[in-house]
Amino acid sequence: MYSTMLRERSGSIWSLILSRNMGGGPRTFPGGLNKWQWKRMHEKKAREKENKLLDQEKQLYEARIRSEIRAKMLGGNHDSNENTAKSNQSHGPLSPQEHIKSLADRFMKAGAEDLWNEDDGPVKKTNQGSRLNRVGNGGSRSNSPIDVRSLVGRRGFSSMSHRGRFKRNESSCDEGEDFDSKKFDTLSPFSPGFAGKKEKVKSVSNVMRNKGLFGRRKFRKNDSSTEEDSEEEDGKMNGWMDVRRTGSSASLGNHDFKLIKRVQRNVTDEDLYPPLDINGVRDDLSKRKSVENVMEVNGEPRDSIYSGRRFDESSVSPLTLKALSASGIVKMTRVQDATLSECFEAGQDALVKAKTGTGKSMAFLLPAIETVLKAMASSNGVHRVPPILVLILCPTRELASQIAAEGKALLKYHDGIGVQTLIGGTRFKLDQQRLQSDPCQILIATPGRLLDHIENKSNITSRLMALKLFVVDEADLLLDLGFRRDVEKIIDCLPRQRQSLLFSATIPKEVRRVSQLVLKRDHSYIDTIGLGCVETHDKVKQSCLVAPHESHFHLVPHLLKEHINNTADYKIIVFCSTGMVTSLMYTLLREMKLNVREIHARKPQLHRTRVSDEFKESKRLILVTSDVSARGMNYPDVTLVIQVGIPSDREQYIHRLGRTGREGKGGKGLLLIAPWERYFLDELKDLPIEPIQVPDLDSRFKLEVDQSMGKIDTSIKEAAYHAWLGYYNSVRETGRDKTTLAELANRFCYSIGLEKPPPLFRKTAVKMGLKGISGIPIRK
Numbered sequence: 092m093y094s095t096m097l098r099e100r101s102g103s104i105w106s107l108i109l110s111r112n113m114g115g116g117p118r119t120f121p122g123g124l125n126k127w128q129w130k131r132m133h134e135k136k137a138r139e140k141e142n143k144l145l146d147q148e149k150q151l152y153e154a155r156i157r158s159e160i161r162a163k164m165l166g167g168n169h170d171s172n173e174n175t176a177k178s179n180q181s182h183g184p185l186s187p188q189e190h191i192k193s194l195a196d197r198f199m200k201a202g203a204e205d206l207w208n209e210d211d212g213p214v215k216k217t218n219q220g221s222r223l224n225r226v227g228n229g230g231s232r233s234n235s236p237i238d239v240r241s242l243v244g245r246r247g248f249s250s251m252s253h254r255g256r257f258k259r260n261e262s263s264c265d266e267g268e269d270f271d272s273k274k275f276d277t278l279s280p281f282s283p284g285f286a287g288k289k290e291k292v293k294s295v296s297n298v299m300r301n302k303g304l305f306g307r308r309k310f311r312k313n314d315s316s317t318e319e320d321s322e323e324e325d326g327k328m329n330g331w332m333d334v335r336r337t338g339s340s341a342s343l344g345n346h347d348f349k350l351i352k353r354v355q356r357n358v359t360d361e362d363l364y365p366p367l368d369i370n371g372v373r374d375d376l377s378k379r380k381s382v383e384n385v386m387e388v389n390g391e392p393r394d395s396i397y398s399g400r401r402f403d404e405s406s407v408s409p410l411t412l413k414a415l416s417a418s419g420i421v422k423m424t425r426v427q428d429a430t431l432s433e434c435f436e437a438g439q440d441a442l443v444k445a446k447t448g449t450g451k452s453m454a455f456l457l458p459a460i461e462t463v464l465k466a467m468a469s470s471n472g473v474h475r476v477p478p479i480l481v482l483i484l485c486p487t488r489e490l491a492s493q494i495a496a497e498g499k500a501l502l503k504y505h506d507g508i509g510v511q512t513l514i515g516g517t518r519f520k521l522d523q524q525r526l527q528s529d530p531c532q533i534l535i536a537t538p539g540r541l542l543d544h545i546e547n548k549s550n551i552t553s554r555l556m557a558l559k560l561f562v563v564d565e566a567d568l569l570l571d572l573g574f575r576r577d578v579e580k581i582i583d584c585l586p587r588q589r590q591s592l593l594f595s596a597t598i599p600k601e602v603r604r605v606s607q608l609v610l611k612r613d614h615s616y617i618d619t620i621g622l623g624c625v626e627t628h629d630k631v632k633q634s635c636l637v638a639p640h641e642s643h644f645h646l647v648p649h650l651l652k653e654h655i656n657n658t659a660d661y662k663i664i665v666f667c668s669t670g671m672v673t674s675l676m677y678t679l680l681r682e683m684k685l686n687v688r689e690i691h692a693r694k695p696q697l698h699r700t701r702v703s704d705e706f707k708e709s710k711r712l713i714l715v716t717s718d719v720s721a722r723g724m725n726y727p728d729v730t731l732v733i734q735v736g737i738p739s740d741r742e743q744y745i746h747r748l749g750r751t752g753r754e755g756k757g758g759k760g761l762l763l764i765a766p767w768e769r770y771f772l773d774e775l776k777d778l779p780i781e782p783i784q785v786p787d788l789d790s791r792f793k794l795e796v797d798q799s800m801g802k803i804d805t806s807i808k809e810a811a812y813h814a815w816l817g818y819y820n821s822v823r824e825t826g827r828d829k830t831t832l833a834e835l836a837n838r839f840c841y842s843i844g845l846e847k848p849p850p851l852f853r854k855t856a857v858k859m860g861l862k863g864i865s866g867i868p869i870r871k
C-alpha cells in the first residue's frame with residue numbers, strides 16, 4: 092500500500108516535472124539541474140550529435156558521388172528500369188540508385204535534416220569560385236551539386252532545412268512532389284507522421300539485417316577505421332596492391348558495392364574517377380530536374396506559392412470563410428495548408444519556415460481564431476474582462492499593427508472576439524485603459540512593451556494564465572540574443588499547457604536549437620521551402636554592385652532615376668544600415684526632388700505609422716528606411732529593393748529582399764556594397780545574385796548630387812558619421828581592426844561632404860574601443 096502510494100506520488104512528481112518541461116522556463120529539471128544547466132547540457136548534446144551526423148553526411152555524400160560516377164562510367168541510366176536491371180547485373184546485389192536509397196534511408200535520423208546543406212564534399216571541391224563568379228561566367232548549371240532526393244525518392248527529405256549545400260538550383264525545388272499524399276513538406280522527427288516514416292525505415296533496416304545485409308563487422312579489418320577509406324588488403328607486391336573500395340560508413344556491409352582491383356600504389360582518386368565524368372553526371376541530372384520543375388502539383392505549378400487546396404476544404408469556421416472570400420482569398424498558400432493541418436487540426440507545436448510574402452501571418456491568424464472559438468465554446472464562465480487566449484509576439488510596432496489589422500479583417504463577421512496591440516511608442520496608461528475598456532482574446536505585442544506591462548503588475552499577467560496559443564513571428568530574430576531575454580521572461584509568465592508556434596522565412600540552425608525554449612519536445616518542423624531550394628523567390632531578380640563607398644551617395648539617386656524611368660508604377664524601398672544614415676539618404680533624395688519618405692526608429696511613432704500606411708497604399712513612391720521595415724512588412728507591389736551597405740547577416744538580406752516579390756509576384760533586388768564589404772557575398776553564395784557593372788555617371792549628375800549634399804545640415808551628416816562608425820564597429824569583420832575602421836569611416840565622412848570627422852564623446856569612444864585610435868577625434 093505504502094509502496095503504491097509512493098509510486099503514485101513519484102509518478103505525479105515526474106509528470107509535474109515533465110509537464111513543466113514542455114513549455115518554457117521550468118525552475119526544476121531532472122537531476123536537480125537549473126534551467127541554464129539543463130539548456131547547456133542539451134546544447135552540448137546537440138553539438139555532439141551534429142558532429143556525428145556531419146561525419147556521416149560526408150561519408151554518404153562521397154559514396155553517392157562514387158556511385159553516380161560508376162553508373163556513368165558503365166553507361167547506366169538511373170531512371171530506366173531496363174538499365175537498372177543492367178546495372179544490377181554489373182554491380183552486384185545493388186544498383187547505384189538502390190545503393191543511394193539505402194544509404195539515405197539509414198541517414199534519415201532525427202535531427203539529421205538540417206545537416207544536409209553544409210559546404211563540404213567532393214562537389215564543392217570541383218567548384219571554381221563562388222556562385223557569383225559562376226553567374227558572371229555564364230551561370231552554367233553544370234556546377235550545381237546534385238539533388239540526392241531526385242535519386243532516392245522522397246522519404247523524409249522534404250522538410251530538411253538548407254544552408255547552402257544544395258546550392259542554387261531552383262529546379263531542385265521539388266517541394267510539391269509528395270503533395271498527393273500530404274500536400275506539404277512537413278516532417279517532425281518526433282511527430283506521429285515521422286514515427287510512421289521511421290517505422291518504415293526501421294522495418295527496411297530489420298529486413299536487411301535479417302538478410303545479413305548489415306553484417307559489416309566481419310568484413311572489416313579494423314572497426315575504428317571508416318569504410319570510406321580504401322582498405323588495403325593482403326597481396327601487396329612489386330608496387331601493386333589489392334585495393335578494396337567500399338561505400339561509406341553509412342553503407343550496407345558486404346552488400347554495399349565493393350570493387351577489388353589491382354592498381355598501382357600511387358594511383359589517385361582522380362585517376363580512377365576523372366572529373367569530366369562528374370560534370371557529365373551533373374549535366375544529365377540538372378536537365379532532368381529542370382523538366383521536373385515545370386510539372387504541376389494539384390493543379391498548381393511546382394513553383395507556385397499555393398498548395399492547390401481551398402479554404403472551404405479545411406476546418407476553418409464558416410464566418411472566417413465568409414471574411415476570407417470577402418477579401419477574395421480562396422486558395423491556401425502552402426504554408427497555410429501545412430499549418431492548418433498540422434498545427435490546428437493536429438494541435439501540434441511547430442516551427443514553421445516559409446518564404447517571405449507567402450502568407451505566414453494568415454497561417455497563424457487562422458488557427459488563432461479557431462482556437463479562440465473553440466475555447467469560447469467550451470468555457471461556461473462569463474468574464475467581465477475575458478482572458479487572453481492567443482498571444483502573438485513580433486519584433487516591430489508596424490508589424491504588430493499590420494498583423495492586428497489582418498486579424499480584424501478575418502474577424503469581420505465574428506462577434507465578441509477582440510484583437511489588441513501592445514507596442515512601444517504609445518502611452519503606457521492609455522494601453523492599460525484600452526485593455527480594460529476594449530477587452531480582447533487575441534493580443535499582438537512587441538516584447539519590450541509586453542514585458543513593461545508584466546513587470547508593472549498590470550492585470551495582464553493574470554489574463555495570460557488562460558493562454559491557449561502562443562505565436563512568435565520572425566522567430567529567428569526574437570530568439571536571437573538581442574530579444575531572447577525578454578522573450579524568456581515572457582514565457583515564464585505563460586501557462587505551460589499551451590500550444591506554441593514559431594514562424595520565420597529564415598531559421599538558422601542555432602534557432603532550431605533554442606526553439607526548445609518555447610516549443611514542446613515533440614514539435615513539428617514544417618519547411619515549405621524544401622531541401623536544396625533557395626530561400627529567395629525565383630521571380631525576384633537579384634544583383635550586386637560593388638563600388639567604392641565614396642560613390643554610394645551618387646549611385647543611389649542614379650539607380651533610382653534609372654528604375655523610375657523604366658517602371659511606370661514604381662515603388663522602391665532603400666534600406667540603409669542605421670537610422671541616421673537613413674535620415675541622411677532621405678534628405679539627399681528629397682533635395683534632389685524625388686518622391687521619397689523615411690521610416691526609422693528615431694522617428695516618432697505617429698510619423699512611422701502614417702508613412703507606413705501611406706506607402707502601403709501608394710504607387711510611385713520611394714521609402715528610405717532602416718531595418719525597422721525589414722521584417723514582415725507587407726507593402727504590396729514593391730518593384731525594387733536597394734540595400735546600401737552590407738546587412739547585419741544573411742537572414743537580414745533575405746528579409747529585406749522579401750519586401751518585393753510578395754504573393755508570388757516579381758521584383759528586383761540590388762545590393763550596393765564597397766569593395767571591402769565583398770567578403771559578405773560568401774554568405775550569399777547559394778543565392779542567384781548577378782554582379783553588375785558600375786554605371787558611368789556623367790559629371791553634371793555628380794555635380795547635382797554634390798550640390799544637394801552641400802545643402803544638407805551638418806548635424807545630420809555628423810549624426811550619420813557617428814551611426815556609420817557604430818554600425819561597422821559592431822560588424823565582426825570590420826570592428827576588429829579599429830585602425831582600418833577609422834580610415835574607412837574617414838572616407839565615408841569626406842564622401843558626405845564633411846571636412847573632418849566629428850569628435851566622439853570620450854565615454855562613447857571608450858565603449859566602442861576607439862579611444863586612442865588615430866583618426867578618431869575625441870570631444871574635449
Ligand SMILES: Nc1ncnc2c1ncn2[C@@H]1O[C@H](COP(=O)(O)OP(=O)(O)OP(=O)(O)O)[C@@H](O)[C@H]1O
Pocket residue numbers: 420421422423424427445446447448449450451452453595596722723724725749753754
Ligand atoms: N491564401 C492567400 N491568397 C491570397 N493572398 C494571400 C493569401 N494569404 C496571404 N495573402 C496575402 O499575401 C500577402 C503577404 O502575406 P504575409 O504578410 O502574411 O506574408 P509573410 O509570409 O508573413 O511575409 P514575411 O516573411 O515578409 O513576414 C498579404 O497581402 C496577404 O493578405
